Amino acid sequence: MPxxxxxxxxxxxxxxxxxxxxxxxxxxxxxxxxxILRGDLKPGDQLPGEAELGVMFGVTRSTVREGLRQLESDxxxxxxxxxxxxxxxxxxxxxxxxxxxxxALMKVTFRELWEVTMVTEPLAxxxxxxxxxxxxxxxxxxxxxxxxxxxxQMARTIALDEQFHTRIADMGKNRVLGLAREPIALLxxxxxxxxxxxxxxxxxxxxxxxxxxxxxxxxxxxxRAEKWARMHIEDFWRGAQLAGLEDxxxxxxxxVT
Amino acid sequence: MPxxxxxxxxxxxxxxxxxxxxxxxxxxxxxxxxxILRGDLKPGDQLPGEAELGVMFGVTRSTVREGLRQLESDxxxxxxxxxxxxxxxxxxxxxxxxxxxxxALMKVTFRELWEVTMVTEPLAxxxxxxxxxxxxxxxxxxxxxxxxxxxxQMARTIALDEQFHTRIADMGKNRVLGLAREPIALLxxxxxxxxxxxxxxxxxxxxxxxxxxxxxxxxxxxxRAEKWARMHIEDFWRGAQLAGLEDxxxxxxxxVT
DNA sequence: TTATGCCTTATTGTCGGACACTAAATGCAA
DNA sequence: TTGCATTTAGTGTCCGACAATAAGGCATAA
Numbered sequence: 001m002p003x004x005x006x007x008x009x010x011x012x013x014x015x016x017x018x019x020x021x022x023x024x025x026x027x028x029x030x031x032x033x034x035x036i037l038r039g040d041l042k043p044g045d046q047l048p049g050e051a052e053l054g055v056m057f058g059v060t061r062s063t064v065r066e067g068l069r070q071l072e073s074d075x076x077x078x079x080x081x082x083x084x085x086x087x088x089x090x091x092x093x094x095x096x097x098x099x100x101x102x103x104a105l106m107k108v109t110f111r112e113l114w115e116v117t118m119v120t121e122p123l124a125x126x127x128x129x130x131x132x133x134x135x136x137x138x139x140x141x142x143x144x145x146x147x148x149x150x151x152x153q154m155a156r157t158i159a160l161d162e163q164f165h166t167r168i169a170d171m172g173k174n175r176v177l178g179l180a181r182e183p184i185a186l187l188x189x190x191x192x193x194x195x196x197x198x199x200x201x202x203x204x205x206x207x208x209x210x211x212x213x214x215x216x217x218x219x220x221x222x223x224r225a226e227k228w229a230r231m232h233i234e235d236f237w238r239g240a241q242l243a244g245l246e247d248x249x250x251x252x253x254x255x256v257t
Numbered sequence: 258m259p260x261x262x263x264x265x266x267x268x269x270x271x272x273x274x275x276x277x278x279x280x281x282x283x284x285x286x287x288x289x290x291x292x293i294l295r296g297d298l299k300p301g302d303q304l305p306g307e308a309e310l311g312v313m314f315g316v317t318r319s320t321v322r323e324g325l326r327q328l329e330s331d332x333x334x335x336x337x338x339x340x341x342x343x344x345x346x347x348x349x350x351x352x353x354x355x356x357x358x359x360x361a362l363m364k365v366t367f368r369e370l371w372e373v374t375m376v377t378e379p380l381a382x383x384x385x386x387x388x389x390x391x392x393x394x395x396x397x398x399x400x401x402x403x404x405x406x407x408x409x410q411m412a413r414t415i416a417l418d419e420q421f422h423t424r425i426a427d428m429g430k431n432r433v434l435g436l437a438r439e440p441i442a443l444l445x446x447x448x449x450x451x452x453x454x455x456x457x458x459x460x461x462x463x464x465x466x467x468x469x470x471x472x473x474x475x476x477x478x479x480x481r482a483e484k485w486a487r488m489h490i491e492d493f494w495r496g497a498q499l500a501g502l503e504d505x506x507x508x509x510x511x512x513v514t
Numbered sequence: 515t516t517a518t519g520c521c522t523t524a525t526t527g528t529c530g531g532a533c534a535c536t537a538a539a540t541g542c543a544a
Numbered sequence: 545t546t547g548c549a550t551t552t553a554g555t556g557t558c559c560g561a562c563a564a565t566a567a568g569g570c571a572t573a574a
Binding site for chain 2: 553554555556
């Protein structure tokens with residue numbers, strides 16, 4: 001994306017895309033990536049060895065390797081074993097990790113996370129109510145039971161709560177929503193650890209909300225599912241307010257490693 | 258994330274996290290990343306040269322380089338010039354690119370994009386109405402004028418429309434929303450190119466919606482801004498329906514390169 | 515036959531050294 | 545001080561090499 005630079009010259013805006021170098025390793029990564037995006041290389045395809053790639057591109061193995069390292073961390077290729085190098089579609093958890101890291105480094109606040117979560121979770125619940133299968137609802141019920149059983153074990157409770165919400169998002173069968181909400185929900189819910197001590201009574205409210213959401217799923221009542229999800233997240237916010245965390249920074253270094 | 262393997266043995270479920278190797282280059286990337294996340298290295302800090310890093314970690318320069326390439330494409334470090342290697346916070350457009358690529362490769366449908374956009378854009382509008390400065394609204398007005406002037410030039414119209422929405426999101430001062438919606442909006446709006454030919458009359462509706470949104474901003478009326486944003490996106494959907502694109506795959510190879 | 519263990523071989527991960535090129539630091543002139 | 549020339553350190557790329565080992569082939573056992 002071109003960098004925009006607006007100096008005080010009227011409404012003039014100079015956009016200049018930074019000139020890109022032509023480093024060999026970069027070109028190699030670029031070229032292979034292009035072939036993947038173009039569909040010439042499909043997920044699952046195996047790539048030639050490093051040496052062979054070297055001769056194909058007319059560079060040394062060292063150079064090829066640097067390019068591959070980039071593609072690798074881009075998630076476009078991966079090595080099931082050191083010997084196999086195959087094309088793959090970027091994994092969701094990888095994107096989640098990156099986004100989470102970025103948000104942590106940007107020092108986003110709980111408010112920012114919450115504002116977005118306020119729309120994503122209700123949407124997830126609504127979609128789930130529309131698309132969930134009986135079996136999925138059953139599984140969710142199990143998860144809920146586990147969560148009930150985890151009372152007192154903070155870490156476990158949080159992990160299960162995260163899972164609960166992620167599961168709901170998955171039930172909605174919308175991969176875009178799944179991708180978008182995951183890193184956000186992760187950071188936000190993880191903050192629950194800081195809130196919980198301030199508000200023991202919220203635990204019960206959370207449980208109640210979960211129950212009602214599940215019930216709404218059973219009835220295929222998307223309106224109700226959405227409403228309870230919204231209340232659920234609102235509740236969360238009240239907890240954050242009590243804890244005075246509204247504009248606190250939601251960093252979670254461990255959300256990554 | 259551990260791979261789950263449930264063979265037909267009752268309800269037994271074996272979970273096994275794939276063992277991870279400890280390649281030197283990977284460890285180096287890992288270590289530096291950890292120091293960044295931990296805050297030992299702050300954005301802007303300059304890192305030692307490759308050779309020096311080599312001796313510090315007790316490996317060859319080649320090995321260091323491979324590690325750096327990873328960090329580089331993770332966006333945690335970058336080179337303003339080949340000589341400077343400094344810590345940086347991941348840039349939004351980098352994440353956008355990633356996510357966009359991933360969604361394209363996942364072959365997400367317009368429906369999936371739209372369902373999410375239906376909640377993100379209204380939220381963006383509401384937040385913008387609350388936080389926008391007079392100057393920002395002024396700039397948005399200019400952008401709108403440019404958009405009006407671009408009638409007929411499909412590519413330009415789309416680009417400006419994208420900008421219009423992104424600008425609104427920025428005005429809401431919520432970086433999380435900005436990060437989450439950008440790749441989605443990009444893919445969706447870019448699909449407008451396919452819709453437009455089917456629905457010339459929609460152009461006017463879009464313009465009208467934009468005008469109303471700006472007006473709502475002027476009045477600081479977040480409700481109205483949100484409502485118009487929602488209608489705006491709904492309109493878009495109707496266009497998609499006319500074009501029969503609801504479950505079409507929204508790939509955008511060029512969204513990347 | 516199928517399955518199991520062994521062996522060979524192709525590749526990887528890492529190393530060390532080398533060299534051209536150039537950005538940045540340095541010194542010098544104005 | 546500012547502007548220019550010069551040195552220098554560090555990057556991008558290449559070459560060659562070697563231990564370790566996963567993959568595939570082969571032989572043996574069940």
